[in-house]
Amino acid sequence: MRKSCLGENLTAFLFISPFLAIFVLFLGYPLIYSFYLSLNKVTTLVDVFNNLTFVGLDNFKTLFHDGLFGWSLLMTLYYAGLIVPLGIASSLLLAVLLNNKLKFHSLFRTAFFLPYVLDLFVVGIVWTFIYSPHFGILNRILEALNIRYFSEQGFLGNPLTAMPAVVLVNVLKGAGFGMVLYLAALQNIPQSIYESAEVDGAGWWQKLTKITIPLLRPVTLFMVIVGVVAALNAFVEIYAMTSGGPSVNIGGKAYGATWVTGYYLFDTFYVRLKLGYAAAMSYVLLAIAVCVSLINIRILRPKTEY
Amino acid sequence: MRYVLALMILALILGCAKEATREGIVLKVWETYNSEERPVFLSLVEEFEKQHPGIKIEAVNIPFDGLEPKILTALATQTAPDIARVDVAFLPKLAIRGALYALDQFRVESIKSELRPVALSSCIVDGKTYGIPDQVNGLCLFYNKELFREAGLDPNKPPSSWDEFIDYAKKLTNKEKGVYGFGMKNSLWWTLPFIYSFGGDLLTPDNKHCALTSDEAIAGFQFKVDLYAKYRVEGGAWRSGGIRDDMGFQSQVYAMIFNGPWAVKGLERSGIDFGVALIPKGPKGYATNVGGNNMVVFSTSKHPKEAAQFLMFIASKDSQAKWANSLGQVPVNMLADGLIDFSRHPYLKIFMEQMKYAKPRPPIASYPEIENDVNPEMQAALDGKKSVREAMEAACKKVDAILQEEEALKAGLKKQAR
Amino acid sequence: MILLYVALTFAAFVVLFPFIWMIITAFKQPGTEFSSQILPSKPTLENFKRVFTEFGFVRYFLNSTIVAVSSGVLATLLASLAAYAFTFKNFVFKEKMYGLIIASMMVPGLMYVVPQFAIINKLGWMNTYRAMIVPHLANVFGLFLLRQYMGTIPKSLIDAAKMDGANDLQIYGRIVIPLSLPIVATLFLLTFQFHWSNFLWQLIVTNKENLYTVPVGLAMFKQQHEELYTLKMAASAVSIVPISLIFVFAQRYFIEGITRGAVKE
Incomplete structure (x- = not known):
């Protein structure tokens, strides 16, 4: 037995070694390095690696008292809480609809996939127009219905609607990505399962909730975790549409209603040049992401092996 | 599959672009000129190379949005170019963190008196000159x-x-x-x-x-x-x-x-x-x-003296007159004011007039x-x-x-x- | 049923809004991109012409194709090999290693740039295609996705093959990959797209304009104070052609999984 165990290990490592080699060099090392960076303060810019000032856990302590960071985490949770379920729901809906024998399905698929490959700035500009106060299409429609709530601020300028508005744009842009993943996964569900369910008299709703969705769980887990990671990294979508605004006044301080951590991180890194502080922030984000992922893995663990 | 492999091999071969070895000094410049400014800049480079036979200028056009991240990454590994054109707000950040040469040691004094004070002031940090203005504007x-x-x-x-x-x-x-x-x-x-x-x-x-x-x-x-x-x-x-x-x-x-x-x-x-x-x-x-751009010399440069020479050339009276006349921009060198053909650029007079009322930037990083x-x-x-x-x-x-x-x-x- | 078609068409129209705007703008005269007229008053091909003559997009496309295709192929290959081992093999530290690998994607990408660049620099890979390709070959998302998917392949199939004396490479090549083809093809598509739009990294590792890629070229249209929208939209419109073509032609293949029946019991 021992010999075959060794053989098993050996072949396994042969299979993962190319991946692992690249991983260790280009991801593992930077990972460790940025953790070390989080314990340091960067002062000079030239030859950063040899000019660090060790400060221990100071960065983390400062982070703990940083009101803006706390706010940004809240906004990130809000953002993730909206975009992850909506993104998954819309992708799943599209995949299920466009998987069957609907006419023109490949045309529709292409249509829904296209926004995914578009530049976020292009998408951002167009949606800014749609959302804008006074002139925006959406506002004009609402004004025709005598709703004037959005006339002055538009959708991105109103703290209540800014985040949902950004989320909607991203959901529409990203639905094609999820759709493709779900479509691919749908191919792996044997037709026979549906057929036997039909024999038992199951309708489309039962088939969807009892067969399709449970069997897509692995991909859903992937979508949740990737969605959370994307939300923690969100930068371009915010930069392209709101720059972190509009302002909310809390306790005499103005905070941005879309000021998510990814945006704050970019600001800290490239504008404020606090590389150590940004690294500490990243590690807090990592901790949060790991926790969220573990919870999700628990929830979405497949209940039946087949 | 065969094509893919061929492509990959091609990638590896093409990828090994050789560094050309040249005689004399090569100054690398990262700039963000737009498509109209670029040809004018390159013609100035040509003129400079003609006047200074030992020096070659290698200019790379960088998209504005990527310039600062690129500079920061390059500085961290000491691979920054000799010269870069940076936004006025970025210069002091680099200067106080030891990334730039103070140019006072390279006799830039002579040109300073010719430069528009609001432009020059954006290059001065704690009394030292860390750059030469190359573009100045105001709203x-x-x-x-x-x-x-x-x-x-x-x-x-x-x-x-x-x-x-x-x-x-x-x-x-x-x-x-x-x-x-x-x-x-x-x-x-x-x-x-x-x-x-x-x-x-x-x-x-x-x-x-x-x-x-x-x-x-x-x-x-x-x-x-x-x-x-x-x-x-x-x-x-x-x-x-x-x-x-x-x-x-x-x-x-x-x-x-x-x-x-x-x-x-x-x-x-x-x-x-x-x-x-x-x-x-x-x-x-x-x-x-006041806004605009300044040219700076990175502290990792091996040829700061020559780099400073190039900066002064760009800001010189003749270069700036050419710049202003070709592009309708405010010259940073005041001696060029008299050489401008305003008939070609009807708005330039207003821009220059407005700069008289410009308040220097706060000298902070x-x-x-x-x-x-x-x-x-x-x-x-x-x-x-x-x-x-x-x-x-x-x-x-x-x-x-x-x-x-x-x-x-x-x-x-x-x-x-x- | 008709309602469904109407809803889908409407939804498609809404999500394609930016796309439509991009195409319209690409045909507008520069300086009129935001004029009150929605359609161009004098449509022009000038923008497309300038993109390829004045802005060197021919070379950028060549560079991007080399980078995106080789990255897509290699990253998918590496991820599928690793995913095979993580799904079907037992070995020491398997789950610990996997956990660590997955965790690495939860650190914001920003943090990787400087250390990765330092390595590239040490290796002397500045200004090469390698520098753009190799650091992203360990595609953690891809590994995760493939393992999630391969996990749904019935173990019985693998065991049966083992009984028949197939070795791991054969199982990988003849059973697992064909069965995972839809997701493998999807991963290639996504990796391709990632490299086709990876602006910052591709800019940072090149100091030569003839090595610039499409995303770097597109960024050139955003200048310090103004953006050349008509040119940018023309270039963007052309830049999404390859991926759209791949999608249109490959979807039948990888979504409708022509390999089905053959291996399924």
């Missing part, structure tokens, strides 16, 4: 002549004072037609002309504290807020998600905006009948802010941080969530904290240097 008032005529205003008589400005803007605003008298940005830099023209400033004269809570600064910002909130002549361009000022000017929904020399070419092509004027006078006269922290406060005031005074007080707290942090950073760096 002016752009107005739509067609909309002026429609409102019964004389298109050749732009408003000259804030009172007149309000009067004009009211006449221009026609909400039925979706036209607003003015469109403005919410950002500190774009607010400075208001604050300056009321006699206010961002920092106290010693540059140690925030001065936005002074009565003058508050009056200036209050005026800006009133344009939107009280007089109702501004179209909400400052909002996140609003129609941006420059876009709205092009689609003729804002009759007046602030903008700079860079906008002229695009507007000329758009076919809009527009004029450029000084930003209207406030209680303390005309005023504007944390200006971009200040922008980012102050903007939300100003937005809250514009949105009526706070009074102007409350907003400025909250902003000043943030600014003072940033200034303190900068002091601490500088002190730490000094200790490290010793």
Whole structure:
């Protein structure tokens, strides 16, 4: 037995070694390095690696008292809480609809996939127009219905609607990505399962909730975790549409209603040049992401092996 | 599959682009010139190489959005070029963190007296010269002549004072037609002309504290807020998600905006009948802010002396005259003023006139941080969530904290240097 | 049923709004991109012409194709090999290693740039295609996705093959990959797209304009104060052609999984 165990290990490592080699060099090392960076303060810019000032856990302590960071985490949770379920729901809906024998399905698929490959700035500009106060299409429609709530601020300028508005744009842009993943996964569900369910008299709703969705769980887990990671990294979508605004006044301080951590991180890194502080922030984000992922893995663990 | 492999092999071969070995000195330059400026720059490079046979210039055009991250990454590994063209706000950040050569040791003294003081001042940090200005600009008032005529205003008589400005803007605003008298940005830099023209400033004269809570600064910002909130002549361009000022000017929904020399070419092509004027006078006269770009030499350069020579060449009288005449931009060298053919660039005179009233940039390294922290406060005031005074007080707290942090950073760096 | 078609068409129209705007703008005269007229008053091909003559997009496309295709193929290959081992093999530290690998994607990408660049620099890979390709070959998302998917392949199939004396490479090549083809093809598509739009990294590792890629070229249209929208939209429109074509032609293949019946019991 021992010999075959060794053989098993050996072949396994042969299979993962190319991946692992690249991983260790280009991801593992930077990972460790940025953790070390989080314990340091960067002062000079030239030859950063040899000019660090060790400060221990100071960065983390400062982070703990940083009101803006706390706010940004809240906004990130809000953002993730909206975009992850909506993104998954819309992708799943599209995949299920466009998987069957609907006419023109490949045309529709292409249509829904296209926004995914578009530049976020292009998408951002167009949606800014749609959302804008006074002139925006959406506002004009609402004004025709005598709703004037959005006339002055538009959708991105109103703290209540800014985040949902950004989320909607991203959901529409990203639905094609999820759709493709779900479509691919749908191919792996044997037709026979549906057929036997039909024999038992199951309708489309039962088939969807009892067969399709449970069997897509692995991909859903992937979508949740990737969605959370994307939300923690969100930068371009915010930069392209709101720059972190509009302002909310809390306790005499103005905070941005879309000021998510990814945006704050970019600001800290490239504008404020606090590389150590940004690294500490990243590690807090990592901790949060790991926790969220573990919870999700628990929830979405497949209940039946087949 | 075979094609893919071939492609990959091709990649590996093509990838090994060889470094050409040349005689003499090669100066690498990272620049962000646009497609109109680039040919003019390259012709200046050619001239420089002709005059200095031992020196070659290797210029790489970098997209503006990627320049700062690229510079920071390169500095971290000591692979920065010799020279880069950077935004005026970025220079002091690099300077205080030891990334730049102080050029005073390379006899730049001779050219300094020729340069426009507002431009030069953006290169000076703690008394040392860390760059040579290569472009300087400030905001002016752009107005739509067609909309002026429609409102019964004389298109050749732009408003000259804030009172007149309000009067004009009211006449221009026609909400039925979706036209607003003015469109403005919410950002500190774009607010400075208001604050300056009321006699206010961002920092106290010693540059140690925030001065936005002074009565003058508050009056200036209050005026800006009133344009939107009280007089109702501004179209909400400052909002996140609003129609941006420059876009709205092009689609003729804002009759007046602030903008700079860079906008002229695009507007000329758009076919809009527009004029450029000084930003209207406030209680303390005309005023504007300063922006632009400076050329710097990185402290990792092996040929700082030659690099400084190149910088001085670009800022020289002849180069700047050529620059101004080809592109319609304000020359950084004042001696070039006399060599400009204004008939080719009708707006240049106004731009140069406006620069006379430009107030030098605050000589601090944390200006971009200040922008980012102050903007939300100003937005809250514009949105009526706070009074102007409350907003400025909250902003000043943030600014003072940033200034303190900068002091601490500088002190730490000094200790490290010793 | 008709309602469904109407809803889908409407939704498609909404999500394609930016796309439509991009195409319209690409045909507009520069400086009129935001004029009150929605359609171009004098449509022009000038923007497309300038993109390829003045702005060197021919070379950028070549570079991007080399980078995106080789990255797509290699990253998918590496991820599928690793995913095979993580799904079907037992070995020491398996789950610990996997957890660590997955966790690495939860650190914001920003943090990787400087250390990765330092390695590239040490290796002397500045200004090479390698520098753009190799650091992203360990595609953690891809590994995760493939393992999630391969986990749904019935173990019985693998065991049966083992009984028949197939070795791991054969099982990988003849059973697992064909069965995972839809997701493998999808991963290639996504990796391709990632490299086709990876602006910052591709800019940072090149100091030569002839090595610039499409995303770097597109960024050139955003200048310090103004953006050349008509040119940018023309270039963007052309830049999404390859991926759209791949999608249109490959979807039948990888979504409708022609390999089905063959291996399924």
